[in-house]
Amino acid sequence: MDPDERLCAETWAKSSSDREPLNTDSNNRSITDFDRQQQKWEESSFNGCGARDPDQQFSGFEGPFTSDVDSQRKKKDLHGKQIPEAHESGNMQNWDPSAMLNNLSFLEKKIHQLQDLVQLVVGRRGQAMNQADEILVQQQQLITADLTSIIVQLISTAGSLLPSLKNSESLASQLGQFGGITSQSVRVTDNVVHNNANKMEDHPDPTGVFEDHDMKSDDDAEEGENLPPGSYEILQLEKEEILAPHTHFCTICGKGFKRDANLRMHMRGHGDEYKTPAALAKPHKESSSDPIFIKRYSCPYVGCKRNKDHKKFQPLKTILCVKNHYKRTHCDKNYTCSRCHTKKFSVIADLKTHEKHCGRDKWLCSCGTTFSRKDKLFGHIALFQGHTPAIPHEGAGPSDQGQSRSETANKIEQLDFNYKLDEPGRSVCQGLMELEGSGEDPSSYFSPLGFDTSSMAGFQEFPRPLFEDTESSFSFFLSGSGDYSPKNGRYAAPNDLE
């Protein structure tokens, strides 16, 4: 239906399947996955439906919410926002795909939360059997409430897809069945979800410690984003702020943290007052109540395209983007590759990525650009005038590098030496590449038998007797029969390279 939606679904699936490995910190990939996932959460929260506050969730949930029960509840709700009825009915008539998407991603998140919560409960139950019944009941109610709200929203979302069902009695009656539960449980939700959120923070996160892992998605990734100017809020961090390793500092001891959540965890050590749910909860965001304004970031470097004063200003999406962009573009490259000692990077993650591939770029253009794939090099050469493939030093360079990596490939070649005898100097690297690539050697299509020098017909071509030899038959005995060294010739190459 929509690529974004599919992506959401994938993330969801991944997060549930990766749950086990996520617990191990060493598994970088999983963490990356988590990070990506988290970013998605953040992104969607910009769209106004990702906040963990239940009221907010409901307010953000734009959709053909047809349950009368629910809308009435909303009106009564203390924190809930008064959604105009007219707005709702308007939505009902025109199915809005973006709203739909919002709803779906919201649902996804909701289910995630619930999943976490249930897991939490399961984990707690094992540890503390003697816990007060109250808490258990509370948890149970919480779960039920969440489940109910998910079901209701699912139905309403589905309803919006089926126009025939819109406003129909059948749907109303369906919802009516849930009505009792919904109205009951949602009230509980109001009280408990704060708790839920707190617990989530409190609980050792299933996805492991928050780790600052630079992501591949750099500032160029959102090149295509085309937000109209003014539709978002521009924030500009100062240079020091960007480059500071830690942005959250403990007011008591001064220790720095990269994330506020970690700081909050740290604060618990400074006294009981920091252990209250309110203190541990995520600080209430002012902006979240105003979801129209999306946050975007500007680079503090004047003249940069990412700077808000630039004519063709292109904002950066997240703080991470700002950091990476600033380091890459406006800072010295301090990290040097330990393999090639030439490539330098300012973002350590870039260095790590490079080091993974360093030395593999064996396809070199005369302009100095290297390519890891031959077809990329040839595409480059075809595109530019005057660029030529550069020849690595024969017998050195890539073949040597390849040798260590391709002992087996080399052996295979040696085994096949009989038929490859015609091309003894065939570079190992190339062989390897072909083995890696297609799995078959193109030259093996051909029988090399045809290469036999006996096929060099044409020797019988009779030469014009330009320089008739008049020496006697045995002249070679006199003219030094031992003189057969090829280097003794009068024409030994002045710059014999071989």
Add this chain to the structure above:
Amino acid sequence: MQRLQLINNPMESLTEEIIFSILDHLDSDTKSFSATSKSFHSLESRHRKTLKLLHPDSIPAALRRYRHIRRLDFTNCPKADDGVISAAAEAYSGTLRSVDLSRSRLFTHAGLSGLVLTCGGLVELDLSNATELRDAAAAAVAEARNLEKLWMGRCRLVSDIGIGCIAVGCKKLKLVCLRWCVRITDLGVGLLATKCTLLRALDLSYLPITDKGLSPVLQLKNLKELTLVGCPGIDDDSLKHLKQASKSLEVLDVSYCSNVSCTGLASLINDADSLHHLNIAYCFTVTSVLSKCFYKLSELQTIKLDGCFISFALMKSIADCCASLKELSLFKCNGVGDEGLSCIARKHRLLRKLDITCCQEITEASIDTITNSCPHLTSLKMENCSMVSKEAFVLIGTRCQSLEDADFTETEINDEGLEAISRCSKLKNLKLGLCLNITDRGLSYVGSRCQNLTHLDLYRCMEITDIGISAIAIGCPLLEMIDMAYCDKIGDTSLTALARCIQLKKLEIRGCPCLSSLGLSAVSMGCKQLAVLDIKKCYITDDGLISLAQNTQSLKQINISYCPVTDVGLVALASIRRLQNLTVLNAIQLTVDGLVAAILGCKGLMKLKLDTMYKSRIPEGFLSEIEGRGCNIQWRNKAAVLRTDHLFHGKFD
């Protein structure tokens, strides 16, 4: 000539231009011209444009003498190395346009680089068979900005990178031959086609290319000649892309492309208006899909269907093809019958060349039609058409008077047939191998009438004796090649007679036990141009070889296997400076010392075939030294064969 000088010859009053234009037409005998007088000598030196070098030692003198050389041919000088090439390049830096290095193995990329940088005007370069050249050499070639024709057949170590350099550097390329450059793939070919848009002729035979490489090639607007022999990566889909290019395409060779089928070719042919030469040998079974297409090719002149299965319907469609065929090859085709062939012959009356080799179903009926309808036939190849009766050859001889090239190997032709054939006075090439019915009488007819005969094949014509050969030798003074292998009744008289044929370049007398050194001496004294000689299993002793060494300095290739020669003869033979190819198997009287001495003496040797038994006895260092000179030694184990060979039981044991 002396008289010319005495009477203050009128040639001296001629201007240089006139003499030069005379020299232009005096293609073979410039040597005697320059030997006439000093002024003629210097005139010839100034006139000569092409230099075919022989031995590295002769090069300094040649470079000093000739100053206006445009084409340098190293094919007879396989020992040309970087030094030779750079010396020549410096001598002719301004004039040199064409260099042929197709037989040289000893030069490297350094020499090539020097040549290309010194001679900026280089237009043609032949690097075929340079199997040791790598991408560095190709990069050196890429500096030749004016290069238009480049042959790189069998440069097996040149890869995409190398050809990429050439593609970028040599923008003016019009002809490129990359046959057997098996390391060049789609990428290299694609880049070549992208960068060199002037390409007219491209040979990509035996390359591992697929659609991807071919599609840019087929975008070339000027492409006229495309050769894709033995490209298994090319299939029907690739040929569909040909549509764009097929407007200009004139010559297409997709023989031995096992994955090309009729449908692919049909889709191509639909658009190829200008195609006049089509070779689809050994591709597939030609079906009716293709037959329809032949109607559309109005320009088609040549079709080669070698090795295909051909139905009558297809033959009929070829016959109905609107173009007028000049050449048709049905070499080893299955299904070629009298009816179909007659159909074709009746329609294409201008047919010049017909190849029906091994078409076993052909009888005299179709020969009758062919000879009747196609009087202009110049080439008729019908080896092993065993159903054709002896009368058919009489028809050929009487009706096809323009015949120049006739292959009657392994047919029923007899003396009467030969008598008729001998009326074709233009006959140049006559192959009668394994024709057991012909005798001296038939040959005498040929000898008496075919004065232009240059090539004669009498392989295993067992009835032939000295009388027949003598008749040929007397009647065919232009004879260049004669094969009398295993004609065991031939004696020295034949060779003595053949000594009259001063043009003789190739002589095959393998397995003629009656021949002796006497005959060989006679031949060597008469035929000074003899270059290729096979005297395997002849009773030739040292005398013969010594005589050969003294007289035929142009000898390039010789096989003296099974000859009772000793070290003396071999060492004498080794003094022939042009000798490149020597085969000595089972010459049991040879010693290792003699062999080593001979090999040492024969500095130009490029290929040597020896018995395996010598391998252990010749010092390793010596062998590697010889190979370092550019000589390729092949070892054969033939010792066991000698005992079973019936020919020599009486003679040698």
